[in-house]
Amino acid sequence: MAAAAAGTVGGLGPGSGWTAAIRRLLRLFTSARRPGSLGLQCLPLVVEGQQVGLVVPAVVRELRAFPRVFVEVAGGLELRGGHCPEERTEAVAGVLAQLRAEGRLARLARWRDEAYEVRSSFGAPPLLNVERAAASLLGILQFGAHLNAFVLRGQDDGEGSQEMLMWLAKRSPHKPTHPGLLDNLAAGGISAGLGVKEAMVKESWEEARIPPELATQARPVGCLSYSYEEMDGEEFGAVVRECLFVFDLQVPEDFTPQVGDGEVQEFHLWPLDKVREAVSSGSFKPNCALVVLDFLMRHGLLHPDQEPLYPELMAVMHQTL
Incomplete structure (x- = not known):
């Protein structure tokens, strides 16, 4: 299967649009670690002696106004409000x-x-627990579940002649973030109290009406x-730290x-050549x-002999947080 699909996606090598798109992604997902970045200016947020977040200086100044809850000490910001999860929340x-x-x-x-x-x-x-809108302000680890849904067309003759296509979602133009852009078929943050698979199945139904009995067949990859x-403007910003669990x-x-809950405008079933073009066009x-690029890599459709930025892509997708 991978061999045939690799043939249909042979254009994944370094073209000008493709290379520029990959460099944009690399710049974005290394932005918090470059000299002079907010990421290098953050104070660690500490709870019960454990670092749980990274807070930029402008947000630290706001939180210091609440000394019964947040205290700056020894190069960090300590949460001292409450002695148990419920009281801290x-x-x-x-x-x-x-x-x-x-x-x-x-x-x-x-x-939200x-x-x-x-x-x-x-x-x-x-x-x-904290409100989702404040997660990046506190620089806490955010977890999500993303689903790649694909179709194989044609007869498998043992030599991988099947064509692979991918289902994609187009985000609603009314979404507060990234309106109108392409998304994986189903994706979302993992809310308090949900497991990873549970969140994936929930998002699959809410966003794309994938029946739970089908969604549960997805493989964690x-x-x-x-x-x-x-x-957010010139002064306020945040360091976003995320871990996405990926399913095929x-x-x-x-x-x-x-269309389910209205977060998606429409869906597309595209051959992987067209998916690649969408990546290169931003x-x-x-x-x-990144989730799409990971899919192409894992299925042997993006090869290091064709992609000179392959090691950099792998590194940016698997950062230590």
Whole structure:
């Protein structure tokens, strides 16, 4: 299968548009680590002696106004409000509510009424929950689940003659972030209380009406981890730290996704040549472009002999957070 598809995607080598697109992605996903970046100016956010986040100086100044909850000490920012997850959650929620009401941090205008768990690492117990809109302000680890759905067409003659196509979603023009760009068929953040597979199945149904009995057949194929600098005007910004759990799902040829909760405008079933063209034109939400590139690499459709930036891509997709 991979050999035949590699033949159909033989144009994945370094063309001017393709190379420029890959360099843009590399610049974005290394932005938090370059000299002079916000990432190198952040203070660690510490809870119970464990680092759980990275907070940029401008946000630290805002949080210092609440000394019963946040205290700057020894080169870090300590959360001292509360002695258990529930008390910490309540204390931080009060701070965020006041900052939001006063319009102090623009990012809080994206309030979602959705909680993320705050952990020192994926396998560690949650120390508190925070509103999703504040996750990047605190630089906490955010976890997501993304689904690649693909179709194989044609008879398999043992020599990999089948054509591979990928289902993609086009984001609603009303989305507050990256409106109208291409996305993986289903994707979303992992809310408090959900497991990884549970979140993937939930998003698959809500966004694309993939029946749970089909979505549960998706295979976990790894995860991508990265950080980047994101600005809100000249002063305020944040370091976004994310880990995406990736699933592959072969769907039947007669399957067609349907618009569910309105976060998606429409769906496309494209051959991989056209998917590549969309990557090179910048038509993808950036982290979804990484998920597509990871898919091409894992299926042998993007080869190091064709892509001189292959090692840099691999490194940027698997950063230590």
